[in-house]
Amino acid sequence: MRTLLLRSLFARPVTVSAPQPDAGPVGGEEALLAELGRALDVRARRLFGRSITIRAIDSGSCNGCELEIHALSNAIYDVERFGIKFAASPRHADVLLVTGPVSHNMRVALERTYAAMPEPKWVVAIGDCAAGCGVFSESYATVGSVAPVVPVDLVIRGCPPTPMDLLKGLLALMDKATAKAVP
Amino acid sequence: MTAMSERLAALIADRGAVAGHRPWPRYEIDHDTWTAIAQALGEGGGDLLGLWGEKDNVHMALRVAGQAWPCVVSVRTRNEDFPSVGRFHPPALRLERALRDLYGFAPLGLPDRRPWLDHGAWGVRAPLGARPPAARRDPAAYEFLPVLGEDVHQVPVGPVHAGVIEPGHFRFSVNGETLVRVEERFGYTHKGIDGLLTDADMERAARVVARISGDSTVAYSFAFARAVEAALQVEPPPRAVILRGVMAELERLAHHVGDVGAICNDASFPILHAHCGILRERVLAATDRAFGHRMMMDRIVPGGVEDAGPGAARSLLSMLDEIEKPFAEVVRVYDATPSIQDRSCGTGILDNALAKRWAAGGVIGRASGRDFDTRRDCPYAPYGEAAFEVPVLTNGDVDARIWIRIREVAQSIALLRRWLGDLPSGDVRAELPSHEGACEGIAMVEAFRGDVLVWVRIVDGRIARCHARDASWFQWPLLEAAAENNIIADFPMCNKSFNCSYSGHDL
16 A cells, blocks of 8 residues: 555656647647646636536436546546536536436436526536437437436537547537626 | 256257247247246246347246256237246346336236336336326335334435436435345336337447447447347358457456446545546557547447457557556555455345345356356357356455456456457458348347346348346346445445446336
């Protein structure tokens, strides 16, 4: 245990680092990630002071989107360094991430979760199912997309969207939210 | 072979199998034989592998103890009823409640008649049967089993959980801190998959099957492809066969590594979660480079696979080298830290007899003495040729489930090295022959959480009916038993160490 802690203390961070200003476009995904993160950081601060808090809800997804949302919190993507964190309660959330085609069996739970969030609030539909272009949209058991149930501010497509797609999407949301909050 | 399994074998022996059902036989039987088989299963004569319906028919897949190959028995419903299996063999209970909800069939003698998947939100009853309109019910109206006793109180949790996980409801009856009973209520993620897999074209069905449980997308697509190939009697090319094994082991590796960390995290030991999260991400990133998708969705298709990119083998091999040592360090820390073992050892013990009775697959079964792995015991390519060990422990606690995962990681890495070191070249797709009339196929594949069973009937090249059964059907009920008498604070650990699927179960 001590060895692991010591080693971690002296090891370089695994989190993708911010690019140097003169680094140019090379660096591929890592540079893109850092750049996205920085932009996200600026917007989150302008809008919420220090942070935004997300509540994720699975409205009948296959668990694919959940795995990638999870990945946002690992040491590689480390979304918390930008002030974005996940909350256990909708009462503490600014943003609701919704995955899945909204099964009829989850509809009430989704409506109640949304209602429990304080204003101002934003809804992001994550993945093709939530967007309405998934394989489960034509079924007796699903609504088919999130929009008919709660108002959607942003759609992030993908089956499932990668953690990078999710970061990009959150950035777009910041733009939209800033426009809404600061007329 | 025990007396009971001999009796079960005798009930099936000497029957004419239905033509065109491959590779295991399917027998059409009468209600009395069905009942006798249910009784024999209930007395320990074999394993229930699946129970599903279609119009006017109910099918049951089972494996007689000591016999190599499973079989399917089918019974015609009479006035929409058939003899309940669950009244003799409890693992069938939830499957029969689901059948009742979906088809409106009445399993005669079913002891538990509460709805399971139907929460009264569809606007119809029996959506795959007669579909009479139904009034919507309050989704919270559900009769949980009574718990009697002084000072017992209830804690309802879900369907929306605190973390980023799938929805389901747990009703905890607690005395002080001790769980007197845990009762699950599921069905929240029900998407009507059996309906979507009725009269669907092949490509669409494949895409639906790949999304039954996104975390096991490779295993589901693998099982679906094998079932279709068995029905149509087509063999995928050698390169495709090996690549399927590679994908299946990459999926297992990513999940097992992630789960070891996540279980420790639920005992407030986040350092291992952080390290395992990095390793899991390395696997996914390498997988993405090799197959163009982090989870390899839709990469296995009937007839073969989508080919891996150039340099895939080399890049995957170097990823394995990169993660092996750090993972060994994670294991060393887990093994040498009493504070985490204090939480995992002796917690959430699953009785070996229950694991056997429910035919619990995967890590859960193997941590409770059930020496079964589909890859070895119902072998399929490319595992038939490959030598690997199947770890088995008997303690049945959270610690045992962690150790089974750790040992399986080593086996997966060894298998991957062998296959990637000698990847055959050539085609990766065999064309599906056009086939007039009906044929049926069945396949079982070992997903990271246990055996996935897929059954298909193909008519004139279309999927007339397909059913997939997740390992979770026979694992979820055991979580209720394993968590009993533990403190409520240990439930997340018990749950995570099981890591059953909600979506794969709710269909």
